[in-house]
Amino acid sequence: MTDHRDIRQLRAALDEVTPAAPHLSHLVRAALREAAAEPSRSFRRRFVMPAVGASALAVALIVALTVSLIIRANHAASTVPGGPAQPASGARTGSPPPTAVPGQLALPAVNGYDVGRQDTLSLGRATSATDVWIVQKHSPGFFAKPGETFGIVYHSTDGGATWTQKLRFEGEYDWMRFSADGVNGAIWGVTERVPPCSRLPGDCSTAPPPAPGIVYRTADGGEHWTSSRTPDGLSLYQMDFLDADRGWAILHPPVGTALDVYATVDAGRTWQKRGALAPPANVVIPATFGSSRRLQFFDAQHGIFQPAPGAAAALMTTGDGGRTWQRVDLTTPGGLAGPSGLARSANGPTILSNGTGLLAAWPAGPQTGSNVSVYTTTDYGRTWSTPRHLPVPESALTNGFVLGVTFFDTNHWWIAIEGPPARQNGPTSPRASFTADGGRTWKTLASPRILDLVLASPDVGWTEYQQWNSGLTNLAVTRDRGAHWTAIALPPAVDR
């Protein structure tokens, strides 16, 4: 009675009104936590007392409004024209002085990207408090028409006061890598989003089209670009570049379970198959490309692959440039709920020089902030230490959700936390904890709600953040380890 055309049309129509909601889990958890904290209340407490309270509040508000109107009328009569200067468009606006924890750090409103219009901010390279690359990502979802998914790459050399458009990226941006002098660079991503059809054969009524990876290469700091793609007929799963020319891609057929490793030494103009991956059987591989930097290479030989988002318990490493891969089993830290809880929340590993590296883990669910553990490695992730529980002050992290952990080196680490709301249905209290001695002592300050953090130095961090209930993703920078944050106005969002 129904044909495939009807179903396809219905799917397309419904997908257009279903954007991604990556923060919904956090919101649900916060709502549940509030509900769980509520004492059971009698009828009188539930209905009579609030009614009396609301009446009293209404009377108080009317009185306050009347008084304020009288005061304003008197004030307007006595002031001269010309108020305090407003920041110009594109200007930077600073945060108030450091706020005691817990508290809500209210950054001044600046131009951000509207998630509701499928525009988001993505961070790129940051080398100082003045030099930063960002991307306006426009991604309408799986059923976007050709050309509807794109990214606008911007560069600023004056701390975000002015922005220069460097590239229009045709596809979904993933990440970028530049030489130290910023001259040679590669920016990569996937050409398009494909429908979330299972990769198991037989599960799809029609096979989705392949969605290859795309690489843009510059040799002059972003003035000119050349583009290339991964081999035809295969979809991109993950990609990473060691420098502007040497890169690896994990590709798969549009339907099927094979994951093959390809490598390039000429910025993606040619690709050679290096090997194949066999992820652990108990790890569910997402159906499509996921932009979350889960493939990392640290030199021409050593790399790590995280098969599924957050699945820290199932890492795979290579020591021969991607030809062979070994599974790494991590022990479960004491006090964590178990591998399934750990797998949902752990960040990807950070490998530093000489093969030393760090990996943070915390259990899923609320009150995870006080239960963060760190693994260490000295052999590019092949083996990991028994995890160490971090002595972050309980008062800073209790009842909070871990938003992310960023390691700059073996001593300087950041943990971003979303604290509970101070009042029912009120804003949460985001905060960041910082250590300069490898986790022994911590300093915690109110911060923006950090969604991503790129550190240019131990002191300087650029963050993508989201103000409470604003629906905008914004950019901010700190030059003093989070003591002050400056909100940066973004270039206006580009429409199709």
Added chain:
Amino acid sequence: MAMDVASFELALEEAIGPAHRLACGMVHDPQAAEDLVQEAAVKAWRKRHQLRPGAPLRPWFLGIVANECRAHFRLRWTSVLKRAELAVESSSGDLDALADLRRELLRLGADDRLVIVLHVHLDMSLEDVAAVMGKSLSAVRGRFYRAIRKLRIRLELQEAVR
């Protein structure tokens, strides 16, 4: 059923994505959909003792989300405006067709829309749809085909008067 909030969150986590898709498909308003899923989660927590031990949480929770979506249209006059706005949102042929389809979906009764959203948008089998809706498989199958037929007739009528 004795369940602490952490266990409840863990159990609920895998259902949040489908719940969001369900709410988006039902109300066509992503912001409202997020609110509805949160409301439903809180209601689920308060009614957790109604979940039979060993029973799957997902269909039970999706049923609560579906009820929240029905209440959304019953209680909010703004939904009337949003339905009207959909009529003028696009101009090109393909976009027109999808906009027409969405408008007609919103004009369907809540149960007709629910069965389509669960089966088509969430890729659930009709057996699972029946579990969410608390109805028999044959009733759900019949409702699905009737809803599709209604949609088709209305869209053909629109096409004819253009």
